[in-house]
Amino acid sequence: MVGGSRIRQIGWALVLGICFALLLALTFKVNAVKSDVRLAERQIVAAQRAKLLLETEFETRASQQQLSDWNAVEFGYAAPRADQYLESERQLAALGTPRGIDAPKPVRVALNRPAPEEENLFAEWLAETGEVPERPERRDLVAATGLAERLASPTVKMTAVAEVSQ
Template sequence: MIAAGSRLRQIGWALVLGLCFAALLALTFKVNAVKSEVRLTERHIIAAEQSRIMLETEFQTRSNQKQLAAWNAVEFGYGAPRADQYLENERQLASLGTPRGSGAPQQVRVALNRPVEDAEDSSMIADWLAGEDDAPDSEAPPPAPRRELVANSIAQRLARPAGSMAGSAEVQQ
């Protein structure tokens, strides 16, 4: 009987220990769930604070519009655009321009900075002229895709050495 009581006591302690472990596990999950809810609530609070700050700025801006309009009219001479100030096309815009002065420098029309590739690829005109030599054939295969002269990403552009960049500019005569 002593042996049976000792065995029963061991089983009882194992059950108590198992129940304690299960309660600890359940409590851990509950704590993590509450932490998650707290983090979510904090994110909502931060978003609400940012929204409040944005609304305060908007309110202050709108409340000062009369003062800003008065400053614009009196101090700066600004006003709302009138219908006769809008232009129909680019020619009207160009007609408003003034000619360059006699000592003004030449205007830069195009500025380009691209990597220098092989001698074959560096001549864009050579590729174009090579296409003219071919007889126009309706069943000719499409030309092979050219390599891109400009890198696809900033990481690729930064990885290239600085000496491989060539700058060119066209100046208006």
């Protein structure tokens, strides 16, 4: 019986080995099927997104035709023609309409000028006491003849002035 039990032990070991090998093969097969299922699900999601994109595109193009019809019938809009383009600013100015009766006067010139010394808060008081200081930066500004020289001169208090046509 000792020999039979040894053969039985080897038989059980073989059966367990075969079962383990079948379990391992089955696990690999299940994982392969799961991978295929995930891939199919991803393809389904991609197809659904593409379908949604195409449906949106189709609805957009359909609504463009509807918008085109509305523009033509309701609003009178149309694409610009070649004769509607202007070649210069003068042609654009010629299209302008005269000002209305209640329209405000247009601003013709806007510029900065040096503030006169009389506008200084202490100018009167300094004039009375005779202590009016000499301002060399003001002298430089007056002596400057070109724009570049005036811009390069030290900063002087400037006031904004807008001249309105009468």
